[in-house]
Amino acid sequence: MLKINKPSPGNPLTIDVDVEFSLADDVRDTVRWAADFLKKNVNEIPGAAAVSAVTREIRDEVRVVRERDPAAKSDLEVLLLYSGLHAVLAHKVSHKLYKSGHTFAARAVSQAARAATGIEIHPGATIGKGFFIDHGSGVVIGETAEIGDNCTLYQGVTLGGTGKDTGKRHPTLGNNVMVGAGAKVLGPFKIGDNAKIAAGAVVLEAIPEDCTAVGIPARVVRCKNEKVACDANKNLDHVHIPDPVSQELCRLREQMRRLEEEIARLKEERGE
């Protein structure tokens, strides 16, 4: 508030200034001004575009974890304490180095990330958007592995080679694939979109899209939400149930079902 007293003889000019000072308001105004300034002039600052792209990528990765892990309580917790996120971010750096021919530096970044997180992703592996590694420890992803968008891996998963192939040696995952804890997917074949690989499975050949594979060696037990048929004479699916032991079990189950039906019919005829 400003108050000016009119001067008169014996009464000189006086000015009263009453300023209300608030530190919080000052700080807020300064931050607003700085934010406005940055918004208007961001393109003039060297490297700012790159920094903002990196920030956006980190924010996206944090969002992926928040969406897929109900245990994640805050963005800060995810950013600081999720080793899967750290491994994915490190892979972004190592993959860029690998692509630009700096293979030694790429490998160094990948090994440092492995030491810190227990997750080894080869810098050559190609990984899509929305990739989430839950818990993380013990995950290994090979050089020629390809991972589509929105895939999830749990701890102990290997996307590896069998040692028999050269060139493309590691699997390709489609979009929205889930690979359960401890599962091993070995060889240069494709896991179709939306497939689920059960915890502990060992997958040695391609799995069609929308199917669930379980066991060792993995066999398809469910496709497009339907159980894979197990009828020895009619519908036994030799492509999706590659394990001969499983096929034999299927036949035995089918024989038992028929015998049970026969016994029930005979009992009915005898009036038992």
Ligand SMILES: CC(C)(COP(=O)(O)OP(=O)(O)OC[C@H]1O[C@@H](n2cnc3c(N)ncnc32)[C@H](O)[C@@H]1OP(=O)(O)O)[C@@H](O)C(=O)NCCC(=O)NCCS
């Ligand atoms: C396979 C899985 C994804 C379920 O997929 P689904 O399509 O819903 O399949 P279902 O639950 O209907 O199971 C289908 C069959 O596979 C069997 N099955 C499920 N998981 C299995 C596993 N890990 N190993 C062996 N068999 C398994 C079921 O018993 C069922 O058998 P049935 O048809 O004889 O009854 C789930 O069981 C799984 O393994 N998730 C991994 C999750 C994980 O790793 N969590 C770690 C958290 S720390």
